Amino acid sequence: MSPFFTKNEVKIRLNKSKNKSIGLVPTMGSLHEGHLSLIKTATKENDLVWVSIFLNPTQFDKKNDLINYPKNLNKDIKLIKSISNNINIFSPSEFEMYGDKIISKVYNFKKLDSVLEGKHRKNHFNGVATIVSKLLHLFKPKNVYFGEKDYQQVLIIKDLINIEKIKVKLILCPTVREKNGLALSSRNKLLSSNQRNSSSIIYNSLKYVAENLYKSDFKSIKKNLINKIEKINSFKVEYLEIADANTLEICDKINPKKTYRAFICVSINKVRLIDNILLN
Numbered sequence: 001m002s003p004f005f006t007k008n009e010v011k012i013r014l015n016k017s018k019n020k021s022i023g024l025v026p027t028m029g030s031l032h033e034g035h036l037s038l039i040k041t042a043t044k045e046n047d048l049v050w051v052s053i054f055l056n057p058t059q060f061d062k063k064n065d066l067i068n069y070p071k072n073l074n075k076d077i078k079l080i081k082s083i084s085n086n087i088n089i090f091s092p093s094e095f096e097m098y099g100d101k102i103i104s105k106v107y108n109f110k111k112l113d114s115v116l117e118g119k120h121r122k123n124h125f126n127g128v129a130t131i132v133s134k135l136l137h138l139f140k141p142k143n144v145y146f147g148e149k150d151y152q153q154v155l156i157i158k159d160l161i162n163i164e165k166i167k168v169k170l171i172l173c174p175t176v177r178e179k180n181g182l183a184l185s186s187r188n189k190l191l192s193s194n195q196r197n198s199s200s201i202i203y204n205s206l207k208y209v210a211e212n213l214y215k216s217d218f219k220s221i222k223k224n225l226i227n228k229i230e231k232i233n234s235f236k237v238e239y240l241e242i243a244d245a246n247t248l249e250i251c252d253k254i255n256p257k258k259t260y261r262a263f264i265c266v267s268i269n270k271v272r273l274i275d276n277i278l279l280n
């Protein structure tokens, strides 16, 4: 199972499996059990599964973040093989996906990308949408798989699918966590074991919001939680917000008739960890 490196190779392979349903799992590599859960779900729901492994430069606003992002294609291949030998891997070069102009398309996601990650990482979601659009047009999958951990990304991709009228079903997969609650992320590899242990406070804070929002007001909960998190050496809260789960409108109070999520981003020596939780 060696990876396909070019779009042409992919097209030839796709031509050979014309009547088969395709499930696509887009990733940036350095795979962990979170990615593998998406791939496993995809293998159950499609005739053929493609995993793309591409560290997409246009979604990184900081050069060092891209440079330091963990990479290990050989290990990724082994992990995918451990699920099945019939999974196809597409691991293109930057040139293959972008030619010599590594730039993103500019979309209008309205409010969806003006808050949370969109506010803190300029042009991030234009980069995400650009690469996902390229992949969806190449593979034309029946289903595409995304993780709930990157919930804002999921809303953006749903919007992209609408904007570009792409025929595909987006399947949302639950967040896989370490025993201590920390959401699995390729970036966790950049933490020391102490930092990784202390990072359990991220999900615990979200759970605290979910359990206490009805008893106390969010502003004071938020202040206390940020204080607690930032007492840990090098932990910095970039945001802790509640937002409407469909529009991402930020709010302090929730209306029982609507659905909300709490979102958090903590950076630990420039390693950004994000997570979110359903509130009602």
Ligand code: AMP
Pocket: 026, 027, 028, 029, 033, 034, 035, 037, 038, 145, 146, 147, 148, 149, 150, 173, 174, 175, 176, 177, 183, 184, 185, 186
């Ligand atoms: P990435 O390689 O970080 O771009 O992630 C590829 C896909 O895996 C995205 O749809 C992510 O939301 C998803 N993903 C990443 N971490 C997890 C996790 N801990 N649990 C479930 N899905 C995840």
